Amino acid sequence: MAHVEPQTRHRRRALLSQTFALLCLAATALCVLILIVLLLEVLWQGLPRLNPRFLMGSMSRFPEKAGILPSLVSSLWLIGLTTLFSVPIGVGSALYLEEYAGPSRWRHLVQLNIANLAGVPSIVYGILGLGLFVRTFALQRSILAGALTLSLVVLPIVILAAQEALRAVPDSIRRASYALGATRWQTVWYQVLPAATPGIMTGVILAISRALGEAAPLVALGAATFITFVPVSPLDEFSALPVVIFDWSSRPQTDFHQVAAAGIVVLLTVLILLNATAVYVRYHYGKRIRW
């Protein structure tokens, strides 16, 4: 090996270190840049098409007349029912795992199972919904079948978030409650759950956001890309905001792409409102807790 002056070696190592730091910085900047480009691109294409007629209009085969009201209402039905199903069951499961089940093989199995369910592709839930809710339970392609399927998709998210929130409640609260003679359920209901609520709410909002953006399970269920009416009952046929965006994006005409972009602006706006609520809840209720 050729002899290298110690000073040159030192300079080389310093240069390598700086280059690497720059490379890491560049990667991080790229992540931020991607989000900016994504948002600008969608706004650029979508904003010109966004008007009251688009928001209140029904679906149409002509891009200039197409509106999103039926799909927007469908999506609100879906996330409403999904929340109704998944939150009690999800929080219940978390309470069972954190507050009731002792460390056992069974608890470990349930926990492992939930972690695995969180990783199952959402379209597989769609196939489950098709086989179970649409065919076996004969719910047809109804809002109810869609909401039940979406509930299964988001259930692991709710459970895992609620568990984390419950774990953050200090044990001193539980011990103090027991010391005053409260039963286990009284301790959970009056002390632990209220203390864990901000954390649980954050997880719930995350789950609702996921349910709102999911198209794959609904497409597998056979959600309509075109409905002529605004659904008024859980047994009505349905569409969904991401499903019609998918349909519009898949068409060759660029006019439809602009309509899709306008739909995306609406979808992202609802998502941002939901997340702003999550931040508000975390901040507003978080500061009342005094431990």
Add this chain to the structure above:
Amino acid sequence: MNAESSAAEVVGLRAVPWDGAGHGGVRRKVVEGLVQAGLFGCALLSIFTTVGIVLVLAVEAFEFFREVPLFDFLTGTEWAPKLAGKFGVLPLVSGTLMVTAGAAMVALPIGLLTAIYLSEYASSEVREVVKPVLEVLAGVPSVVFGYLAVVTVSPWIRTFFPSAGVFNVASASIVVGVMILPMIVSLSEDVLRSVPRSLREAAYALGATKFDVTVKVVVPAAISGIVASFLLALSRAIGETMAVALAAGNSPNMTLNPLEAAQTMTGYIVQVSQGDTPAGSLEYRTIFAVGLALFVSTMFINILAQWFVARVRMKYD
């Protein structure tokens, strides 16, 4: 605040209404028992979900494999269920692997470097800007990325490579790569930060540069967790649906050329679901067979990833 409740409120307890207990506590015991049973039922539902997935997929797939031999399904190189009655799944598998490999090439280096930057270099102010940005990126629905692949990325690829098709694997790979990026960054950053400070300080004391410390000490110490984050991201890429259904095209095509169209397993399921396929027909059952293949492969990768995560826990907990 009245004097009676003040002591309890100081420790953070809330008032509990009197439940009439004291006469042997029978009512209490009944309530406690019912509640526990109810919560147990909730937890049981997640087990039922898994059993349900396996049963629904297995029953219909079993019917499918009675008509199409499993061997032909796994080794056939032509997928044309409707036109030619050919049920070789390999073109769909190769489409899925092409998109996943492309996404990995985009996301793994950028994701790991970003995680290293956030964990080792960034000031807390920078972290407070970048982390929410990544959270927002992670929350963008898949269909939005599909739209971008078709409207933005694909035309951009076609200006550089005029031979590329309107639908191509490359555009799908790029957007899926962006979709799995936040996952890699946040999971890898967590493990990098969990590497004890003492390891870094020991390396500096031996005269190492920041590069040496990061690349030769911190990253190797966290490697199990980093591998786990890569695996979880790859499993997510395999199951990714709407973006690839829009961008990659609908032609089951065994090709290594990323500029050509292909079809993934998920893309095929979407295509069949959109048509009016009568329940019970062989074509209807293909989605259960393909779904089963998808479920088994992602499950396998996820379990492998959990094994790696358990290794990290053993090391530093």
